[in-house]
Amino acid sequence: MTAARHGVPWFRFFSGALETLLPLPCPLCGKGVPFDGTPNMFCGECMKRMPMIRGKVCRTCGAEIDGIFESCSECMNHPKPPWTRAYALFRYTDEVLDCIHLFKYQGRTELARPLGRLAAGLADAESLRYDCIVPVPLHWRRFLKRGYNQSALFARQLGGHLGIPVRGLLRRVRHTKQQAFLTKNERNSNIAGAFSISDSTVAEMCSILLVDDVMTTGATLREAAGVLLENGAERVDVLVIARRQRN
Numbered sequence: 001m002t003a004a005r006h007g008v009p010w011f012r013f014f015s016g017a018l019e020t021l022l023p024l025p026c027p028l029c030g031k032g033v034p035f036d037g038t039p040n041m042f043c044g045e046c047m048k049r050m051p052m053i054r055g056k057v058c059r060t061c062g063a064e065i066d067g068i069f070e071s072c073s074e075c076m077n078h079p080k081p082p083w084t085r086a087y088a089l090f091r092y093t094d095e096v097l098d099c100i101h102l103f104k105y106q107g108r109t110e111l112a113r114p115l116g117r118l119a120a121g122l123a124d125a126e127s128l129r130y131d132c133i134v135p136v137p138l139h140w141r142r143f144l145k146r147g148y149n150q151s152a153l154f155a156r157q158l159g160g161h162l163g164i165p166v167r168g169l170l171r172r173v174r175h176t177k178q179q180a181f182l183t184k185n186e187r188n189s190n191i192a193g194a195f196s197i198s199d200s201t202v203a204e205m206c207s208i209l210l211v212d213d214v215m216t217t218g219a220t221l222r223e224a225a226g227v228l229l230e231n232g233a234e235r236v237d238v239l240v241i242a243r244r245q246r247n
């Protein structure tokens with residue numbers, strides 16, 4: 001009666017009420033209900049299989065560590081990266097990798113929502129504040145083939161929750177082989193000179209959160225962060241969905 005009186009069609013009223021009673025299923029498995037009761041969120045079972053990183057982390061790459069050191073053994077054996085701090089959302093389990101593959105290669109762009117919201121929770125917990133968020137760009141050829149840039153979709157969701165603008169400050173000026181199939185040395189030379197700045201005035205004096213899906217050797221992120229800093233960025237931090245360690 002109330003709905004009809006205010007001019008809301010009865011079916012809209014009914015479907016709204018139904019949505020409250022029956023929350024949308026988990027966007028990953030399509031079965032469970034959201035673990036926190038909010039729409040477009042993973043279910044408890046999926047969250048158990050994709051454990052988020054908590055506790056002490058490596059300042060350089062965001063991976064979980066124990067012991068007295070500030071960095072993981074892999075980071076200690078590599079030159080210091082250009083960014084100040086790195087954050088990773090999930091441990092690198094097979095299930096996390098499967099989720100990232102669906103998001104990145106299988107067109108499951110709706111996964112940007114729960115991933116972005118969980119990353120915003122991490123940023124809030126760490127009180128992270130930036131002038132802008134910059135996604136690692138794809139070369140236009142890869143973008144046309146895939147139809148979307150997963151890092152940009154993730155960045156947009158994250159920025160929306162945090163109220164921080166997302167800026168496409170980097171351009172991929174060179175088409176490179178996919179890093180996943182290369183050795184560490186090949187990755188470094190493959191990615192060298194791959195990025196350029198699209199607007200140096202925006203980068204100047206800005207603190208920037210650079211986001212990507214996975215960090216493995218960090219070669220792509222080093223190159224991208226380096227370009228932002230060379231163009232006047234005051235500080236660059238890095239956030240990835242997962243950090244892949246190779247021990």
Ligand SMILES: [Zn+2]
Pocket residue numbers: 026027028029030031032042043044045046047
């Ligand atoms: Zn699920």
Ligand SMILES: [Zn+2]
Pocket residue numbers: 058059060061062063071072073074075076
């Ligand atoms: Zn590390």
